Amino acid sequence: MPDGSFSHPQERQFNPYTENGGTILAIAGADFSVVAGDTRQSEGYSIQTRYAPKVHKLTDRAVLAVNGFAADGNMFVKKVKQRLEWYRHAHAKDMPLRAIARLIQTMLYGQRFFPYYVYNILGGIEEDGTGAIYSFDPVGSYERETCRAAGAAMALVQPFLDNQIYFKNQQAPADSPHPVHLPLQDVLSIVIDSFTSATERHIEVGDGLEIYVILAKGRSAQGLESIRNVQEMSTNPEGDRVFVIRRELKKD
Amino acid sequence: MSIMQHNGGSVIAMVGKDCVAIASDLRLGVQSLSITSDFEKIFPVTDRLFVGLPGLATDVTTLREQFRYRVNMYTIKEEREIEPQTFAQLVSSTLYERRFGPYFIEPVMAGMQKTPAGGYAPFIAATDLIGCLNFAKDFVVAGTASEKLFGVAEGLWEPDLEAEDLFETISQTLLNALDRDAFSGWGAVVHVITKDKVITRKLKGRMD
Amino acid sequence: METAFALTGKGYVLLAADTTAVHSIIKVKTDVDKIKELSPCLLMAYSGEPGDTVQFAEYIERNIRLYHIRNNFPLRPPSAASWIRRSLADSLRSRKPYSVNLLLGGYDTSTYMPHLYWMDYFGTLAEVPFAAHGYGSYFTLSLLDKYHDPEATVEEGIATLKRCIDEVSKRLVVSPARFKVKIVDKDGVREIEL
Numbered sequence: 245m246p247d248g249s250f251s252h253p254q255e256r257q258f259n260p261y262t263e264n265g266g267t268i269l270a271i272a273g274a275d276f277s278v279v280a281g282d283t284r285q286s287e288g289y290s291i292q293t294r295y296a297p298k299v300h301k302l303t304d305r306a307v308l309a310v311n312g313f314a315a316d317g318n319m320f321v322k323k324v325k326q327r328l329e330w331y332r333h334a335h336a337k338d339m340p341l342r343a344i345a346r347l348i349q350t351m352l353y354g355q356r357f358f359p360y361y362v363y364n365i366l367g368g369i370e371e372d373g374t375g376a377i378y379s380f381d382p383v384g385s386y387e388r389e390t391c392r393a394a395g396a397a398m399a400l401v402q403p404f405l406d407n408q409i410y411f412k413n414q415q416a417p418a419d420s421p422h423p424v425h426l427p428l429q430d431v432l433s434i435v436i437d438s439f440t441s442a443t444e445r446h447i448e449v450g451d452g453l454e455i456y457v458i459l460a461k462g463r464s465a466q467g468l469e470s471i472r473n474v475q476e477m478s479t480n481p482e483g484d485r486v487f488v489i490r491r492e493l494k495k496d
Numbered sequence: 497m498s499i500m501q502h503n504g505g506s507v508i509a510m511v512g513k514d515c516v517a518i519a520s521d522l523r524l525g526v527q528s529l530s531i532t533s534d535f536e537k538i539f540p541v542t543d544r545l546f547v548g549l550p551g552l553a554t555d556v557t558t559l560r561e562q563f564r565y566r567v568n569m570y571t572i573k574e575e576r577e578i579e580p581q582t583f584a585q586l587v588s589s590t591l592y593e594r595r596f597g598p599y600f601i602e603p604v605m606a607g608m609q610k611t612p613a614g615g616y617a618p619f620i621a622a623t624d625l626i627g628c629l630n631f632a633k634d635f636v637v638a639g640t641a642s643e644k645l646f647g648v649a650e651g652l653w654e655p656d657l658e659a660e661d662l663f664e665t666i667s668q669t670l671l672n673a674l675d676r677d678a679f680s681g682w683g684a685v686v687h688v689i690t691k692d693k694v695i696t697r698k699l700k701g702r703m704d
Numbered sequence: 705m706e707t708a709f710a711l712t713g714k715g716y717v718l719l720a721a722d723t724t725a726v727h728s729i730i731k732v733k734t735d736v737d738k739i740k741e742l743s744p745c746l747l748m749a750y751s752g753e754p755g756d757t758v759q760f761a762e763y764i765e766r767n768i769r770l771y772h773i774r775n776n777f778p779l780r781p782p783s784a785a786s787w788i789r790r791s792l793a794d795s796l797r798s799r800k801p802y803s804v805n806l807l808l809g810g811y812d813t814s815t816y817m818p819h820l821y822w823m824d825y826f827g828t829l830a831e832v833p834f835a836a837h838g839y840g841s842y843f844t845l846s847l848l849d850k851y852h853d854p855e856a857t858v859e860e861g862i863a864t865l866k867r868c869i870d871e872v873s874k875r876l877v878v879s880p881a882r883f884k885v886k887i888v889d890k891d892g893v894r895e896i897e898l
Contacts, residue, residue, distance in 0.1 A: 397647065399643040399644050399647060399676070400643060400644065400646055400647025400648075400650070401647055402644075402647075402676060403644045403647060403648050403672045403673050403675065403676040404647050404648045404651040404652075404672070406672055406675065406676065407648065407652075407668060407672040408651075412671075412672055412675060413668060413671040413672055413675070413701065414668070437651055438651065441647060441650035441651045442647065442650075444650050445646045445647065445650055502826075503828065524828070524830050526824065526828075529841070529842070529845075531822060531830055531832070531835075532822070532830045532831075532832050535830055552826065553826070553828040553830075554789075554792075554793050554796065554826040554827035554828045554829075557789065557793070557827070557828075557829055558790075558793050558827070561790075597797065
């Protein structure tokens with residue numbers, strides 16, 4: 245009370261969470277995966293930075309996108325990377341994708357009663373050489389999928405993906421059924437369109453776009469050659485390869 | 497849950513080349529319980545103008561009656577049909593009249609507006625529940641699936657679509673947005689308006 | 705717990721409502737008629753806040769009767785539904801709204817068509833092939849989805865109605881002891897003993 249008396253009970257609370265905006269998205273192809281995220285980090289109506297990567301390369305065949313509470317996200321990625329390094333030291337190889345997925349679920353559920361406030365999407369190449377996407381909720385429920393959007397603009401992007409990736413509500417001609425997996429070039433166009441659309445209508449999405457492309461071992465870089473601003477991130481060009489494409493998004 | 501979500505329902509309108517389209521779902525529910533799958537929320541105002549009224553279902557009916565009355569009075573007094581631009585202002589003032597006890601409706605309008613040259617130009621508009629007008633050049637959305645509609649429409653819409661292409665665009669936008677919204681769906685209806693005719697189609701979609 | 709439901713068939717509408725009057729945890733009466741006969745071919749089942757229900761139902765009943773006397777013809781079901789809806793919608797934004805939910809079943813003697821309307825205390829109006837109010841609706845609507853036939857004979861309609869009553873009696877925690885069932889068709893309204 246202003247008069248300094250203690251006659252009225254007061255309540256104080258510390259809220260350990262905040263929401264930092266942004267959106268992530270991943271699509272699996274037959275022998276590749278694409279994982280993308282914008283780079284804006286915001287709190288309320290303020291932009292904290294225009295470049296805070298949400299997509300992280302874990303191994304030469306696994307990429308993790310993390311969205312939600314940035315502090316939790318960064319810490320979580322750090323811990324996953326540490327566990328993967330221990331695995332490397334113990335087994336002299338990279339952890340397979342499906343094992344990383346299970347590891348992430350265990351780590352998330354380990355914090356069941358004080359969760360990492362993040363939505364994860366793991367993308368990469370499975371041991372059998374197929375492209376794969378795993379999506380997680382904050383406490384570790386997970387599922388392998390072909391495509392998934394998460395974060396601030398999930399509501400905007402996911403139905404668009406249903407339509408363009410799963411061909412939902414589209415009737416295929418009898419002689420040419422819908423493809424199960426799209427070619428890389430088409431997937432990249434859809435990813436870029438999704439983010440420009442989300443940027444247009446959502447205030448928390450924008451600034452920059454990072455698209456990670458993971459190619460299965462032996463697959464040519466076909467579909468990437470016409471793309472500008474591509475950078476290879478992989479250590480071994482003979483194995484599964486990781487590329488990153490960087491694009492500008494509107495900054496308003 | 498907010499009163500705006502009580503009955504569910506969504507509407508979208510789009511501009512094309514010498515045509516406009518307006519579409520909605522057909523669900524009427526009470527929270528998560530679906531009551532009927534033929535609750536229309538888009539109504540004709542004139543031969544070239546439609547209004548969609550997503551929101552609280554009781555106000556859908558009340559406002560529809562209110563607008564019909566006021567448009568009839570206008571037509572009798574002026575001895576001519578109301579223009580879309582004028583009707584939009586009528587909608588706005590009708591809603592703002594209830595500024596501090598609003599109708600829980602976010603109207604969407606689509607029609608062909610007479611031009612000074614004697615032709616017709618596409619017209620769409622939307623307002624919030626207290627009548628703040630939004631004259632968009634591309635598309636407008638409202639209702640419980642509005643976020644989803646924004647996302648898909650932003651991805652699918654392009655300028656100068658012909659009537660049939662506009663029909664496909666608005667239908668795909670609506671259907672895919674509805675399938676991700678628990679409060680909208682259970683069938684859909686699309687009206688494509690050109691200067692000399694209106695094409696109305698019921699869409700077959702998911703019924704869950 | 706209060707439950708009312710209705711269904712249409714070939715040339716008729718069936719309405720059923722429970723007959724209990726509850727006060728707190730006490731059953732006060734078990735023979736209440738919650739279906740009013742508004743005009744020769746119009747029935748209205750009402751439920752909701754005790755007090756409001758009877759007050760509002762009688763107000764509607766008398767005004768529909770007044771219209772009949774003044775014009776020598778009763779209001780047809782669609783018009784009656786519209787007028788009742790408006791009464792509820794206006795009431796909703798008044799100082800003390802009525803909280804009354806209605807099912808309106810009628811037979812239109814001009815078009816020879818049965819009509820059934822679902823209405824809640826907001827003034828939400830929907831014409832439906834079958835309808836329900838109260839906790840019973842969570843059982844009966846799914847049953848009616850499966851078994852309702854708009855071309856069913858009266859006997860088949862009653863059989864479907866019985867399925868609903870039986871399910872409510874079986875699964876609802878505090879199930880009503882008895883249901884009153886009324887029918888409206890070209891011959892007018894009458895009660896049906898199950």
